[in-house]
Amino acid sequence: MAxxxxxxxxxxxxxxxGFIAPVLAQSAQALAINTVFGIHIMVVCLILGGxxxxxxxxxxxxx
Amino acid sequence: MNIDCANCSEDELKQLxxxxxxxxxxxxxxxxxxxxxxxxxxxxxxxxxVLAGVMPVWLGFLLATANFMLFYLPSxxxxxxxxxxxxxKLRWLNELVGHASSFPMAIPYRVFRETxxxxxxxxxHPEFDPDYGTHARTPLAAVWAxxxxxxxxxxxxxxxxxxxxxxxxxxxxLIEALIYKAVYYTVLVALAWMGYAIEAALLWWLPLxxxxxxxHFYLSWAPHNPNLAVGRYKDTRGFRSRFGNILSMGMQYxxxxxxxxxIPLTRTPAAYREMKPIxxxxxxxxxxx
Numbered sequence: 001m002a003x004x005x006x007x008x009x010x011x012x013x014x015x016x017x018g019f020i021a022p023v024l025a026q027s028a029q030a031l032a033i034n035t036v037f038g039i040h041i042m043v044v045c046l047i048l049g050g051x052x053x054x055x056x057x058x059x060x061x062x063x
Numbered sequence: 064m065n066i067d068c069a070n071c072s073e074d075e076l077k078q079l080x081x082x083x084x085x086x087x088x089x090x091x092x093x094x095x096x097x098x099x100x101x102x103x104x105x106x107x108x109x110x111x112x113v114l115a116g117v118m119p120v121w122l123g124f125l126l127a128t129a130n131f132m133l134f135y136l137p138s139x140x141x142x143x144x145x146x147x148x149x150x151x152k153l154r155w156l157n158e159l160v161g162h163a164s165s166f167p168m169a170i171p172y173r174v175f176r177e178t179x180x181x182x183x184x185x186x187x188h189p190e191f192d193p194d195y196g197t198h199a200r201t202p203l204a205a206v207w208a209x210x211x212x213x214x215x216x217x218x219x220x221x222x223x224x225x226x227x228x229x230x231x232x233x234x235x236x237l238i239e240a241l242i243y244k245a246v247y248y249t250v251l252v253a254l255a256w257m258g259y260a261i262e263a264a265l266l267w268w269l270p271l272x273x274x275x276x277x278x279h280f281y282l283s284w285a286p287h288n289p290n291l292a293v294g295r296y297k298d299t300r301g302f303r304s305r306f307g308n309i310l311s312m313g314m315q316y317x318x319x320x321x322x323x324x325x326i327p328l329t330r331t332p333a334a335y336r337e338m339k340p341i342x343x344x345x346x347x348x349x350x351x352x
Binding site (some may be wrong): 008 | 210211214215216219241244245248251252255256258260261263264268
């Protein structure tokens with residue numbers, strides 16, 4: 001139960017990395033955007049998704 | 064049928080109201096049963112069609128959004144045991160409809176039922192009504208309140224459904240809800256990393272959010288707002304939707320549902336029309352419809 005609680009407590013970060021990042025990356029790739037400033041789009045989206053997740057975790061809301 | 068209730072006593076109003084309700088209670092809700100299985104089957108069918116490239120993802124998204132707008136109401140009929148009560152022959156069907164139309168929303172049927180009963184018991188109570196979070200002054204504010212109610216910490220607090228379950232001593236349902244959420248997010252993440260992120264977002268994640276906003280608006284905000292109080296004849300109203308009865312999901316007549324929750328959705332308009340003079344005599348807000 002403690003593990004479950006921990007996972008849900010960091011849920012927004014996991015969601016940011018696990019779901020938002022690939023959604024953004026695959027959307028960008030569909031628009032033929034494969035790199036940003038020479039960095040692979042997946043890396044960029046992982047940073048973006050992770051940051052959004054951390055912010056959502058700290059603020060308690062995505063929007 | 065016209066009833067003159069202007070000079071009726073409390074007892075007479077009660078009897079007249081009950082007589083109307085009795086005519087509409089205990090009818091099998093055929094449409095919601097067909098609706099439940101058809102809607103769930105349609106949504107499930109979208110997955111192979113879209114993933115195999117037979118259907119474009121934008122069309123799958125539109126259909127999935129419609130599916131999610133339609134998932135809740137058959138479950139709602141089951142929550143009130145309208146299809147069959149405990150112990151009745153078709154109880155299995157009642158429960159099957161409830162589960163089949165709830166699981167795509169990633170909330171267990173039993174959680175919906177428990178929290179919905181709390182809503183009926185405490186409708187419009189700021190602390191005890193689990194659906195109170197959708198209260199807002201304007202339609203636009205209601206949409207924003209709905210979005211806010213689905214944040215990690217809705218309005219800076221714990222989720223009202225979880226709070227209601229703990230208050231009711233139903234930790235078992237809280238665990239069930241956590242399992243559903245865990246499975247939902249695991250499937251989304253798994254699909255995303257298998258290369259189907261856009262499909263997962265447009266067939267499940269986004270339609271669920273749009274459908275929930277729509278449901279909150281018509282099932283929770285419109286019939287219980289604005290300025291309604293707590294109490295059997297005060298906590299909901301009859302209202303006229305500019306989009307008509309079907310697109311507002313029959314909620315114009317929600318007052319009948321709160322008075323007699325086991326009247327099937329499809330019979331509430333007729334029950335409302337028969338009951339309206341009684342409701343007017345009781346001072347209910349039914350003038351718009």
